[in-house]
Amino acid sequence: MIHTATEKSILQAAKTVFFKKGLAAARMQEIANEANINKAMLHYYFRSKEKLFGAVFLQAFGELAPFLNSIFNSDKPVFEKIREFVDGYITFVVDNPYLPTFIIQEMNINPQFGETFFRNHVTPDPSKFEEQIAREIEHGNIRPIDPKQLVLNLISLTAFPFVGKGLVIGILDLDEIAFKTLMEERKKLIPEMIINTIKVQ
């Protein structure tokens, strides 16, 4: 768990290259250049490309998962969690634009990797949040909906524009600025929409 300066610079460089190109298209030499070190150092510290990739993936998830879980598992009311999730996630992703795409991309290309990962690491877990939703429905405080569908709506509306950014910009005919404006507007729009769907009249 000790991280030397070299090890850190390797991880940072690997992150940059893997995020931009994905596992298969990333080159060890490019990572070495990015880190201003010899290519052999990559193997000295991480043994193989796959191991290095695993370390980067772990770190990426390690940034996102606790953040999401802190929202899912707080003791705040449902509506507030929805607002916090959307605002927090969009803010987070604007600063880390490659992260969610990277995770989804590599989990799709190698589903086995994803499964193993979910079994062995701290990952986003909305189960408490789902229970909370179910309870509120029972008490008649919100309208009936499958909690999983609600969570899926929340994630879809929030994450998709970033994951499919290239396509979204193309389809909606946006430039970079228009895209960012739209995303900022969504911080309000998405919670309003979801809450409007489940609040009792």
Place this chain on the structure above:
Amino acid sequence: MIHTATEKSILQAAKTVFFKKGLAAARMQEIANEANINKAMLHYYFRSKEKLFGAVFLQAFGELAPFLNSIFNSDKPVFEKIREFVDGYITFVVDNPYLPTFIIQEMNINPQFGETFFRNHVTPDPSKFEEQIAREIEHGNIRPIDPKQLVLNLISLTAFPFVGKGLVIGILDLDEIAFKTLMEERKKLIPEMIINTIKVQ
């Protein structure tokens, strides 16, 4: 524009391999094996890996874009278009699970490719649909919303679960059957949700 049997089998094989692995991880030899032909044939018909990939990408888009445009550009009312889009898209993607992920993935890895592509080919274009929404808002038939946000919500809710399937299954703790059930339910749930948000009380 003449497609021989061999050329077709190459395209089919390339589609299979590129969809599963992406451009960078796909191997020409694997495509040749999949098509039961000699590797040299790939170059005989398509010159290079990039050209072959371009042909596959074009075909993939060529399947999806006209389908979406036929919905966007029909003369049906807004609510009906929303229902048609969701039902049609989910049905389509259940049968072609790799398609949207593939398109989004490669557009993210190579944004320039995406931009060029959008300029030079038939792509999904919701601008008429957006105008229709704006008109309905003016007439007071639906509640005010940025038409682009409405379209983005529609696409996000519908497409994301498939694009981020690995992550969704992991986060919501689903198996293959539960996922499919959830997707079928969404054919009703998504239109209800969107329409509920915009219909005048």
Place this chain on the structure above:
DNA sequence: ATCAAATTTAACCAAATGGTTAATGAATTT
């Protein structure tokens, strides 16, 4: 200061990969 361990480098290697070529077989044309 000395020695051993850890770190860094340059040169090297084997395997894989996209791509080519020249010969062969199958159709088509004349």
Place this chain on the structure above:
DNA sequence: AAATTCATTAACCATTTGGTTAAATTTGAT
């Protein structure tokens, strides 16, 4: 039927790529 074009194959090639090695340098303990 001969000639010519098109389709297909096996062998080959240059380059790239992940990975190794052995020597050199630095670091740290004694």
